[in-house]
Amino acid sequence: MKYQLSRKISHYCFILPAFLIFISVMIFPVFFSFVLGFTQWKGYGEMRFVGFDNYIRMFQDPVFHIALRNNILIVLISVFGQIPLGMLLAYMLHRKMVKKSNVFEVLIFLPITISSVIIAQLWNRMFSPVGILPALVRTITGNKDYIITIVENKDLAIIPIMFVLLWQHTSLYMVIFLANLQRIPNSFIEAAQLEGAGEGTIFLKIIMPILGYVIFINSILAIAGSFKSFDLIYSMSGGGPAHYTEVIAVYMYNTTFVHQNYGYGSALSIIIIGFIVLSLLLTRGVSKIFKVE
Amino acid sequence: MRKLVLVAALLLTAMTMAFAGPSKDTSGATSGAVTLTVYHQIDLASPQYEYWPVTLAAFAEKYPDIKLDFEYVSGEQFHDKFQAMAATGDIPDIFTTYVGSRSSYILDRGLVKDLRPYLTDSFKANYTPAIWGPQGPNGEIYIISPNMAVCTVVYVNTKLQKELGLTTPKTLDEMIAQVPAIRAAGYTPLMFANKGVWQAQSLLLSMLVDRMGGTAWFDKARAGTAKFTDKPFVDALAVIKRMVDTQLFPAGVNQLEGPEGWGDFVQGKSVYLLDAGWRVGALKGAAAPADYAQYEAIAFPEVPGEVVHGSSAATLGEALAMNAKLTGAKADAAWKFLSFIYGQEGLDILMKYGTVPTYKLDYSKYDLDSLNRQYIQLTNSQTMGYVIDAVMDGEGVNNLLNPGIQAVMMGSKTPAQLAAEYEAWVAANDSNRKK
Numbered sequence: 231m232k233y234q235l236s237r238k239i240s241h242y243c244f245i246l247p248a249f250l251i252f253i254s255v256m257i258f259p260v261f262f263s264f265v266l267g268f269t270q271w272k273g274y275g276e277m278r279f280v281g282f283d284n285y286i287r288m289f290q291d292p293v294f295h296i297a298l299r300n301n302i303l304i305v306l307i308s309v310f311g312q313i314p315l316g317m318l319l320a321y322m323l324h325r326k327m328v329k330k331s332n333v334f335e336v337l338i339f340l341p342i343t344i345s346s347v348i349i350a351q352l353w354n355r356m357f358s359p360v361g362i363l364p365a366l367v368r369t370i371t372g373n374k375d376y377i378i379t380i381v382e383n384k385d386l387a388i389i390p391i392m393f394v395l396l397w398q399h400t401s402l403y404m405v406i407f408l409a410n411l412q413r414i415p416n417s418f419i420e421a422a423q424l425e426g427a428g429e430g431t432i433f434l435k436i437i438m439p440i441l442g443y444v445i446f447i448n449s450i451l452a453i454a455g456s457f458k459s460f461d462l463i464y465s466m467s468g469g470g471p472a473h474y475t476e477v478i479a480v481y482m483y484n485t486t487f488v489h490q491n492y493g494y495g496s497a498l499s500i501i502i503i504g505f506i507v508l509s510l511l512l513t514r515g516v517s518k519i520f521k522v523e
Numbered sequence: 524m525r526k527l528v529l530v531a532a533l534l535l536t537a538m539t540m541a542f543a544g545p546s547k548d549t550s551g552a553t554s555g556a557v558t559l560t561v562y563h564q565i566d567l568a569s570p571q572y573e574y575w576p577v578t579l580a581a582f583a584e585k586y587p588d589i590k591l592d593f594e595y596v597s598g599e600q601f602h603d604k605f606q607a608m609a610a611t612g613d614i615p616d617i618f619t620t621y622v623g624s625r626s627s628y629i630l631d632r633g634l635v636k637d638l639r640p641y642l643t644d645s646f647k648a649n650y651t652p653a654i655w656g657p658q659g660p661n662g663e664i665y666i667i668s669p670n671m672a673v674c675t676v677v678y679v680n681t682k683l684q685k686e687l688g689l690t691t692p693k694t695l696d697e698m699i700a701q702v703p704a705i706r707a708a709g710y711t712p713l714m715f716a717n718k719g720v721w722q723a724q725s726l727l728l729s730m731l732v733d734r735m736g737g738t739a740w741f742d743k744a745r746a747g748t749a750k751f752t753d754k755p756f757v758d759a760l761a762v763i764k765r766m767v768d769t770q771l772f773p774a775g776v777n778q779l780e781g782p783e784g785w786g787d788f789v790q791g792k793s794v795y796l797l798d799a800g801w802r803v804g805a806l807k808g809a810a811a812p813a814d815y816a817q818y819e820a821i822a823f824p825e826v827p828g829e830v831v832h833g834s835s836a837a838t839l840g841e842a843l844a845m846n847a848k849l850t851g852a853k854a855d856a857a858w859k860f861l862s863f864i865y866g867q868e869g870l871d872i873l874m875k876y877g878t879v880p881t882y883k884l885d886y887s888k889y890d891l892d893s894l895n896r897q898y899i900q901l902t903n904s905q906t907m908g909y910v911i912d913a914v915m916d917g918e919g920v921n922n923l924l925n926p927g928i929q930a931v932m933m934g935s936k937t938p939a940q941l942a943a944e945y946e947a948w949v950a951a952n953d954s955n956r957k958k
Contacts, residue, residue: 273610274632293922359775360783374709377775382933470720471777472930487603489918490628 260503266496273492284497294498297469297476300388304459304477305509307392308399308452313445315396316403321433323404324411339405341398350465353394357381387474391463398462399455403448410444411437446517453509457502478502557856558590562605563843564619566597570808571801574876581872582863589856602628609634617857620666620844622658623913630659636845637663641858649867651881654839667865668839669873669880673800673902674910675730675835678894679819683710683794694825695762698795699769705794711773713766714793716784717932718777720925723763725910726799728928729836731759733908734829741909745955751946752939755830760931760938762826767932777929789814797823801840803898804877820897822905837907838914916953923948 267284271277288294319338323331341349356363359377368376380386414437422432460479463469469476469484478498486495565572579591594615596604601619608614609628620626620635629635642664647655654668679691687708692698698713705712717723732741736755743749744756766772773779773793788796789810796802807815822833842865845857863869870880874889879899886899912920924945930936949956 272631273606273628354780357778358780358783359773359778360787364775375774377778381778382775384935468720470718470926470929472926472933472935484922485918487606488599489922490606491918 263496263499266492267500269493269496271492272490280493284494287494288497288501293473293476293481294478296384296473297478297481300475300477301457301459301505303388303392304395305453305456307396308456309449311392311396312400313403313448313452316400316448317407317441317445319400319404320407320411321437324408325429335408339401342401342405346398346461347465349394349398350462353390354466357390382471382474384472384474387467387471391466391475394466395459395462399452403452406448407441407444410441414440446513449513450510453513454506457506457509478505556588556590557852558592559617559853559857559860560615561591561593561843562601562608562615562618563593563595564597564601564841565595567595569805571804573808574872574878577876578864578869578872581868582860585863585868586856586859589860591860605629614846616846616849616853617843617860618846619841621841621913622666622668622839624915624917625912627917630665634847635665636847636849636854637665638667638845638861639664641862646862649883651883654881658839665844666839666842667861667881668842669865669870669882670801670840670878671837671881671902671907672840672910673835673837673905673907674725675727675823676798676800676802676898676901677713677821677823678788678796678798678802678806679821680788680791680794680796680814681817681819682814683791687794689794691819691821692824694827695766695823696827698824699766699771701794702770706770711787711793713771713795713797714784714788715772715776715797716779716781717929718780720929721912721921722781723928723932724920724925725836725912726797727763728759728924729908729910729912730823730834731762731826732756732911733834733836733906734823734826734831735759735762737831738908741914745914745953746958747950747956751949752942757938757942758828760928760941763928764931764938777932785809800835800837800898800902801878803894806894807877807892816893818894820894820901822901831906831908833904834906834908835902836910837902838910915949915955919945919948919953 268279268281269277270280270283322328323335328334355361357378358364364377368374378390380389418436419432422436427435458479459477460483463475463477464480464483467475469480473481479502482495482498482502485491485498489495565575567575582589582591602625605614605618606628609632612632612634614629614634618629620629626635637659639662642655650667651671653671655664657663658665684691687701687704687710689701689704692701702712715722715727732755735758736744736753740749740753740755744751744753767776773784773787785796785798785802785805786809787793789806791814803820806818810818822835825832843861845854845861849857865882867882867884870882871884873880874884874886877892877895879895879902886896891899911924915924924941927936927941927944931938931941
């Protein structure tokens with residue numbers, strides 16, 4: 231009995247450091263942010279309790295509306311752009327549909343290995359009015375004043391950023407799919423081919439069901455990553471011009487740390503957590519409907 | 524069992540030690556030498572700061588017993604990290620400080636030393652009187668600003684002007700009238716870059732508001748006896764919109780980074796450049812000497828309806844300040860450092876590198892180039908209005924006004940709409956209206 235008790239105590243002693251770290255870097259900040267979301271505070275001085283004012287303000291705030299719309303668009307391009315494209319590329323490489331597939335594999339994977347800040351600078355140099363793409367179009371068309379005008383359109387300004395996100399992150403999903411494709415025994419595919427199955431049938435009837443759970447995992451990664459998306463957008467546009475490319479994480483950062491409105495910023499961060507949790511629950515629900523194992 | 528408990532206890536002790544920091548001595552050193560930690564917001568790679576290593580070498584020669592331990596961080600990262608330090612109350616001995624809302628996270632917490640006990644009348648007499656205005660609520664002086672940040676200057680490429688048969692415009696209408704000829708020749712009339720968002724407010728709107736209403740009107744708007752929906756503010760915004768509509772600016776002005784803008788001017792792609800006074804040094808470093816020699820600096824041309832003529836907008840340039848907790852030998856060393864770099868010796872070096880300081884120096888002793896001479900003459904002849912982001916609260920300016928100006932420029936908001944939105948924010952939130 232005494233031995234059991236001392237064994238238990240020793241177990242707790244070992245768990246305690248990790249538990250303390252988890253509490254201090256995860257639970258406490260989230261809880262503190264949740265409390266701060268009901269206050270008006272500049273990060274110092276008097277902290278004033280304002281109830282749900284920050285949340286009411288959020289739903290009346292046009293910048294938040296733009297940020298939310300952009301986040302949803304980024305989720306959509308991630309789930310319905312990056313994942314299918316990553317899967318397609320992985321399948322093409324796995325089935326050796328292109329020559330020199332190793333070279334393509336490296337080329338496609340390259341963007342994910344580069345820092346987002348560098349990628350942002352690279353694409354800014356491409357899209358800028360003094361950049362490569364407008365210069366090329368000017369040369370071809372003779373239009374001296376050509377610039378990429380969608381960047382200045384409230385509804386379309388996010389498109390170049392979505393394109394860069396698609397370019398950057400597709401490779402991650404491709405690698406995950408490729409690793410899982412390599413686990414499928416060739417005998418499965420050879421047997422199907424002997425039975426007369428074409429590429430389409432093999433892909434839909436053999437590959438897709440086996441990769442179901444990978445798609446589910448990738449969707450979770452894509453959704454959570456999209457709501458947190460910060461580094462590339464902050465470096466590429468900072469949310470501008472005129473907040474047109476704002477996303478919630480960038481808006482939260484600027485509100486909290488640049489404008490020192492910790493109350494409203496914390497409410498925004500809680501909303502980000504809420505959206506991620508909600509999206510994950512939805513994904514789980516969908517996966518249950520389709521019985522993804 | 525005992526061993527397990529012992530290991531666990533050791534782990535806990537190690538963690539406690541890892542999280543605990545050393546205590547700081549703010550009074551001085553035990554030996555003769557004093558070491559000061561300095562948190563400085565400059566980018567040493569920028570040609571603008573070529574003078575800094577020279578200044579430090581001169582200081583080290585004069586005061587070998589004062590050691591400086593620098594951390595250089597530029598841009599927003601400087602403020603991000605400093606805010607975290609300020610939240611813990613543990614800040615370096617000396618650090619970059621702005622007068623106004625940008626440094627409120629240290630100023631409002633009382634973390635910056637009031638320099639008034641050090642500032643004798645004879646010391647103050649050496650400087651432009653404008654820098655000794657109150658910087659805190661009780662008249663505190665936190666920094667000795669080494670230079671005035673003059674925010675609106677128009678630079679002229681006179682070679683291109685002659686090539687196109689143009690003369691320097693005296694009014695905005697005259698400048699706009701030159702647009703067809705300049706554009707037909709394939710050049711940009713007035714180069715300006717506003718991707719950074721703050722430029723249209725700091726470098727243009729602040730000056731235009733002063734021209735339209737003057738500082739007296741702005742004081743009233745700050746206090747709430749006038750409103751930002753009044754004519755001077757709306758008209759100033761409308762001037763910016765007119766400048767866009769008449770194609771004075773380059774296409775995609777809100778997509779251009781600052782260096783892309785003045786970089787194109789240096790490459791001879793535009794006749795005029797709208798930028799700040801502090802750009803002189805960068806132009807000198809980037810342009811070919813023959814090109815630089817023909818540049819001119821002029822005031823922004825006369826704007827229809829202006830009540831103040833030829834003015835610009837200016838604020839005190841940022842400077843290093845002292846930790847309020849410093850005492851004894853450390854405080855003495857910090858003052859020696861500040862009074863050296865911002866005194867005659869330090870600002871003499873700054874002047875040699877092309878920045879006009881607030882210290883009264885005999886300009887005739889310096890081998891100044893023509894653009895610098897023109898700039899000095901220009902700013903001495905101008906009155907200066909407020910730079911809006913130096914006097915109004917940051918959230919309203921950065922979150923609403925600056926992006927709002929971009930929206931006006933791109934046509935998705937009218938000047939009156941933006942003015943109404945900004946006035947509503949200021950009325951509800953700005954600390955100027957709560958005094």
